[in-house]
Structure formats: C-alpha cells, structure tokens
Amino acid sequence: MHKDSIISIDMGGTKVLGCVVNSKEGILARVKKPTDPNASRKKYVHQLAEVVYELIEKSHMNKKKIKAVCLGVPGTVNPETGIIGLAPNLGLKNFNIKKMLEGEISYRVLIENDVNLGALGVKNFGVGKKAKNMLAVFVGTGIGGGLIFDSKLYRGSNYVAGEIGHMLVEKNGPKCGCGRKGCFEAIASRTAIVNKIIKDIKSGKRSTLSKLVKNKERIRSKSLLNAVKKNDKVVRKRINEGCEVIGRVLGSITNLLNLDMIVLGGGMIEALDFYMLPLIKKSFNEHVMNDSAKGLKIVASKLGDDAAIFGGIALAEELFGVRV
Numbered sequence: 001m002h003k004d005s006i007i008s009i010d011m012g013g014t015k016v017l018g019c020v021v022n023s024k025e026g027i028l029a030r031v032k033k034p035t036d037p038n039a040s041r042k043k044y045v046h047q048l049a050e051v052v053y054e055l056i057e058k059s060h061m062n063k064k065k066i067k068a069v070c071l072g073v074p075g076t077v078n079p080e081t082g083i084i085g086l087a088p089n090l091g092l093k094n095f096n097i098k099k100m101l102e103g104e105i106s107y108r109v110l111i112e113n114d115v116n117l118g119a120l121g122v123k124n125f126g127v128g129k130k131a132k133n134m135l136a137v138f139v140g141t142g143i144g145g146g147l148i149f150d151s152k153l154y155r156g157s158n159y160v161a162g163e164i165g166h167m168l169v170e171k172n173g174p175k176c177g178c179g180r181k182g183c184f185e186a187i188a189s190r191t192a193i194v195n196k197i198i199k200d201i202k203s204g205k206r207s208t209l210s211k212l213v214k215n216k217e218r219i220r221s222k223s224l225l226n227a228v229k230k231n232d233k234v235v236r237k238r239i240n241e242g243c244e245v246i247g248r249v250l251g252s253i254t255n256l257l258n259l260d261m262i263v264l265g266g267g268m269i270e271a272l273d274f275y276m277l278p279l280i281k282k283s284f285n286e287h288v289m290n291d292s293a294k295g296l297k298i299v300a301s302k303l304g305d306d307a308a309i310f311g312g313i314a315l316a317e318e319l320f321g322v323r324v
C-alpha cells in the first residue's frame with residue numbers, strides 16, 4: 001500500500017511532466033505529455049486534468065491518497081490566489097488556473113514558479129538539505145534563480161524574487177528576451193553561449209560543431225559536452241567566458257547575501273558540471289569578499305528535472321499543511 005502522496009506537474013512550453021510523489025517513497029509514477037501551446041485556456045487545463053487521472057491510474061493509487069495537485073509554472077505566479085501573472089511560453093496572462101483546474105478535478109490545487117519549486121526541491125530533498133541560506137541557479141535556455149533564506153523560500157513583495165537571469169551585467173550588451181539589454185541570461189545562458197559559438201563558426205572558425213550549424217540543427221547541452229571532450233577551442237572559449245560571468249555574478253550576490261550554499265543545476269550544468277564548476281569557482285573566488293564566502297559551498301544539483309517535482313511536496317506542506 002502506498003503512502004499519502006501529491007501530484008506534482010511541471011508545466012513546460014511544449015510538454016508537461018507529471019509525477020505522483022511523496023517524501024518516503026519518492027516518485028511512484030511519471031507521465032510526460034506534449035501540450036498544444038495554441039490550445040485555449042479551457043483545453044489546456046483539461047489536458048492537465050487528464051495528466052492527473054492518468055497518473056492515478058498508472059500508480060494504482062487509491063484516489064483518496066492524493067492530497068493535492070501542485071503546478072510548477074514557467075512564469076510569474078501568486079501562490080496565494082492561484083493566479084498566473086505572465087507565463088510567456090505558455091501564452092498565459094492574468095489567469096486563475098487554480099480555480100479552473102479545481103473545477104475539473106476533485107483535488108486542491110497549488111501553484112508556484114517552477115524555479116522556486118526547483119529550489120525547494122533541492123533544499124528539502126537534494127544537496128541543499130543542510131543549507132540555511134541558499135541560492136539555486138538553473139542554467140539552460142535562460143538562467144533562473146530561487147532563494148532560500150532561513151531555510152524558507154523567499155518570494156519577495158510581489159512573488160517575483162530570484163530573477164537572477166535579468167540582473168544587468170553589461171551595459172548595452174546583447175538583447176534579452178525581457179526586452180532589456182545586457183541581462184545575465186543574455187550573456188551566460190546556454191542559448192547565449194550557443195549563439196556566440198554559431199557566430200564564430202559562421203565567421204569561419206573551425207569547430208567540431210560546424211556540421212550541426214551548417215545543417216541548422218539545434219545545439220543541445222550534449223553536443224557541447226562532446227565538443228568540450230574533443231578539446232574544441234571555439235566551444236571551450238565561449239563556455240569559459242560564460243563561466244567567468246557566472247562566477248562573477250554569484251560572487252557579487254554572495255557579497256550582498258552572505259549565503260552558505262549555491263546550487264547549480266539546469267541542462268547545461270548537468271552535462272558539463274565537471275568542466276564548468278571549477279571555472280565558475282575560480283571566477284567566484286576572484287570576485288567575492290573573503291568573509292562573505294566563508295564556509296560557502298558551490299555544488300551541482302543531482303536532481304535534474306525532478307527538483308521541481310519534489311519541490312511540490314514542500315509547497316503542499318507550507319501552504320496546505322499537508323505532509324506526504
């Protein structure tokens with residue numbers, strides 16, 4: 001017999017990952033499903049409801065053992081009201097998703113920003129267990145951050161704290177998805193680093209990724225890993241530059257916040273932690289004040305996409321008092 005659980009759903013731009021999970025047994029069932037980004041709100045929510053029912057069936061759980069459904073949203077949310085402020089990749093704006101989904105399923109619904117959930121997962125179920133003041137940074141398509149102060153998630157005054165990706169790093173730097181210029185993620189995300197590599201290759205520099213670029217194929221973290229292993233100079237140079245910036249920003253943040261742990265995750269770090277972490281640490285040490293960094297650890301998250309899934313357990317306890 002399985003223990004009480006929650007259903008945790010990570011809402012991506014083109015697919016959702018849903019899991020039945022509890023703190024004792026871990027993940028009991030998984031469903032990954034593509035979603036139609038052009039679907040109406042009603043249809044989209046209906047797709048989420050289908051994931052919920054599919055998960056219950058797959059896990060062979062008694063329906064009553066599910067205590068809440070938690071949604072991880074790639075955007076701004078108000079966890080108190082259940083309203084999504086803006087989730088650009090999902091085309092959702094000012095939308096009370098909690099209310100609509102609760103109208104379709106017989107469970108209470110919780111929502112939180114996906115990166116905040118990732119930070120909660122790392123803090124409660126991953127490498128951050130012992131951390132008191134922690135920053136989780138996820139480097140991938142963009143750069144997201146989640147802050148834990150005094151072992152609790154810090155949301156800020158309008159629930160949008162942690163937007164590390166939009167810290168201004170370079171005046172008049174490259175354009176960012178947010179409309180401003182020179183943001184951290186416009187310089188050091190995988191997207192930004194890959195764009196620089198593509199430019200280098202197009203300008204005639206030799207790289208092991210030339211063929212991918214010529215064929216206009218997507219350069220994923222794994223391709224970067226292979227290039228680094230083959231000692232590709234173009235790729236290494238651009239990644240090195242990215243690590244220098246990441247280390248500098250993290251040092252600067254540590255001077256402000258005096259953290260005890262920084263956890264790095266996201267697709268790019270997962271693939272390249274052995275290469276990137278030493279470079280990030282080197283740059284970090286050059287830019288941080290000694291006292292601010294005393295005892296601070298910089299570590300890679302080992303949870304991958306499951307960080308946000310596990311974060312749902314902590315959120316359900318915080319907001320509903322549900323312990324699973």
Ligand SMILES: [Zn+2]
Pocket residue numbers: 165166176177178179180183
């Ligand atoms: Zn920005």
